[in-house]
Amino acid sequence: MRAFACVSSLALLSSAAFSQSTETPPAFEFSDVHAVAPGANQFMRGGLMRGGRYELRTATMVDLIKTAYGVDDDNVIGGPNWLEFDRFDLIAKAAPSSSPERIQLMLQALLADRFHLVVHNDTKSLPEYVLTLGKGRQKLKESDGTGEKGCQGQPQPQNLPPGVPRYITVSCHNLTSAAIADELHQMAGGYLDTPVVDSTGLKGSWDFDIKWSGRGQLAAAGADGISIFDAVDKQLGLKLELQKLPMPVIVIDRVNQKPTENLPGVTKALPVTPTEFEVAVVKPSAPDSRQTRSPFQPGGKLELQGFTLKTLIRIAWDINGDEMLVGAPKWLDSDKFDIIAKASTATLLHAPSNAPPVDIDALRLMLRALLVDRFKLAVHNEDRPVSAYTLVAVKPKLNKADPANRTRFKEGPALASKDPRDKNPLLGRLVTCQNMTLAQFAEQLQNIAPGYIHSPVLDATGIDGGWDFTLSFSPAGQFQGGGGRGGDRGGDRGGETTGPPSAAMPAASDPSGALTLFEAIDKQLGLKLELKKRPVSVLVIDSVEQKPTDN
Numbered sequence: 001m002r003a004f005a006c007v008s009s010l011a012l013l014s015s016a017a018f019s020q021s022t023e024t025p026p027a028f029e030f031s032d033v034h035a036v037a038p039g040a041n042q043f044m045r046g047g048l049m050r051g052g053r054y055e056l057r058t059a060t061m062v063d064l065i066k067t068a069y070g071v072d073d074d075n076v077i078g079g080p081n082w083l084e085f086d087r088f089d090l091i092a093k094a095a096p097s098s099s100p101e102r103i104q105l106m107l108q109a110l111l112a113d114r115f116h117l118v119v120h121n122d123t124k125s126l127p128e129y130v131l132t133l134g135k136g137r138q139k140l141k142e143s144d145g146t147g148e149k150g151c152q153g154q155p156q157p158q159n160l161p162p163g164v165p166r167y168i169t170v171s172c173h174n175l176t177s178a179a180i181a182d183e184l185h186q187m188a189g190g191y192l193d194t195p196v197v198d199s200t201g202l203k204g205s206w207d208f209d210i211k212w213s214g215r216g217q218l219a220a221a222g223a224d225g226i227s228i229f230d231a232v233d234k235q236l237g238l239k240l241e242l243q244k245l246p247m248p249v250i251v252i253d254r255v256n257q258k259p260t261e262n263l264p265g266v267t268k269a270l271p272v273t274p275t276e277f278e279v280a281v282v283k284p285s286a287p288d289s290r291q292t293r294s295p296f297q298p299g300g301k302l303e304l305q306g307f308t309l310k311t312l313i314r315i316a317w318d319i320n321g322d323e324m325l326v327g328a329p330k331w332l333d334s335d336k337f338d339i340i341a342k343a344s345t346a347t348l349l350h351a352p353s354n355a356p357p358v359d360i361d362a363l364r365l366m367l368r369a370l371l372v373d374r375f376k377l378a379v380h381n382e383d384r385p386v387s388a389y390t391l392v393a394v395k396p397k398l399n400k401a402d403p404a405n406r407t408r409f410k411e412g413p414a415l416a417s418k419d420p421r422d423k424n425p426l427l428g429r430l431v432t433c434q435n436m437t438l439a440q441f442a443e444q445l446q447n448i449a450p451g452y453i454h455s456p457v458l459d460a461t462g463i464d465g466g467w468d469f470t471l472s473f474s475p476a477g478q479f480q481g482g483g484g485r486g487g488d489r490g491g492d493r494g495g496e497t498t499g500p501p502s503a504a505m506p507a508a509s510d511p512s513g514a515l516t517l518f519e520a521i522d523k524q525l526g527l528k529l530e531l532k533k534r535p536v537s538v539l540v541i542d543s544v545e546q547k548p549t550d551n
Contacts, residue, residue: 065252143206165224172206176204285307392528426514473521
């Protein structure tokens with residue numbers, strides 16, 4: 001879900017970002033802005049209107065600025081070191097019919113008001129992917145102008161035999177060449193970590209289908225793997241190349257770390273988000289049922305089949321690892337259930353056709369309420385001793401950072417640097433850190449590698465200061481039979497998967513050249529992750545009934 005919850009295209013937003021107007025800019029009626037504590041799965045979510053409620057959750061200041069001004073992360077220049085680490089929840093009220101362009105202007109006004117943000121426009125030479133015509137004839141189909149504009153992901157075949165490659169398949173309609181370039185950047189973020197610039201010279205609108213292997217699945221697919229570059233070349237007759245181009249950037253002149261105080265009573269005045277399904281049917285699964293789920297269908301209908309109650313609880317409470325759930329009876333991991341549910345129309349997003357109608361946070365709250373109601377589930381959070389990782393120094397291999405550079409964490413290679421995954425695609429996960437302390441790195445590890453790390457990591461290296469380094473490793477799913485999320489629309493996580501408890505992850509190298517996270521940290525950084533018992537917040541099950549109440 002995260003993958004299809006994207007903001008509008010770069011080309012669409014940039015026109016509003018760099019235009020000048022003497023009129024008073026539009027503003028949200030009121031807003032609730034507050035800092036959020038560090039935690040797991042912290043990436044920006046939301047960015048779409050639901051009723052009169054606009055939300056951006058766990059967003060860094062860079063996230064907020066790039067959304068407000070319609071630029072990529074790399075096009076936000078300067079600013080203090082906290083810009084990519086402090087996170088905020090933003091909820092605001094606006095007219096439900098507000099266009100993406102108008103919301104963008106309102107967000108600009110909010111940042112100026114609540115954070116006293118001051119920026120100016122500039123131009124900087126940056127590496128960008130350029131879309132051009134290929135050597136042969138382009139293979140796009142000219143659109144007849146009917147139907148919706150945009151791209152829609154196609155569901156993958158269910159129950160594919162082991163070893164059969166999975167592809168991301170997307171059908172696009174009525175797109176200009178500029179929109180195609182933008183969609184490629186949004187769809188294949190695992191490969192294309194910079195914006196795509198259209199230089200095809202194509203006129204009119206086009207239809208096409210395209211399929212490729214997610215970056216994390218490319219190595220596992222072997223000869224059947226299709227990179228996005230091959231897909232664009234052979235299926236569309238176009239070409240993607242990395243070039244340095246002068247690009248518009250947003251330069252930060254001033255910004256406050258703490259937002260101004262919320263108005264009294266603002267939380268109660270905001271439009272309410274429904275936290276329950278409108279209707280739901282829960283029943284035991286057939287004995288031979290396999291776990292499957294459908295995407296949200298028109299009208300907000302959701303179908304889940306063959307899910308254990310433990311899996312449903314982990315989804316509802318966003319738990320990454322069985323060891324983070326305590327007090328579960330044995331049947332919780334064996335009894336399976338089917339759920340057919342419909343979200344309230346008030347929960348549905350006013351969003352582009354390629355976005356999910358319900359966001360993941362709303363789904364979690366609705367699923368929680370359903371499990372509490374139908375299984376009489378009672379839980380609480382409590383600190384208990386759990387095996388958790390501590391980062392220690394062995395023989396550090398780190399480069400001292402230039403303190404003038406802003407602290408940055410980036411998925412993929414550094415700007416203008418070669419991607420080591422091209423040489424060894426088995427190292428499907430790559431992160432680049434700039435002027436980062438090891439305490440910050442430890443804090444990020446749960447988000448960097450959720451398939452390996454299920455609880456907060458403690459820094460015990462004793463090393464101070466900021467450092468530059470890259471880390472490349474193989475997705476956890478690669479060591480678990482090739483599982484994981486292969487999709488990469490809006491940012492490929494490289495096949496990461498929640499998988500089994502961290503302590504069960506393999507520690508030895510794969511003969512093929514794959515590396516676990518633990519080996520990569522040891523060999524590439526000269527650090528080590530040690531498993532130790534310490535108090536960690538876990539979800540404790542107080543009571544639960546094995547049979548759900550009647551439908």
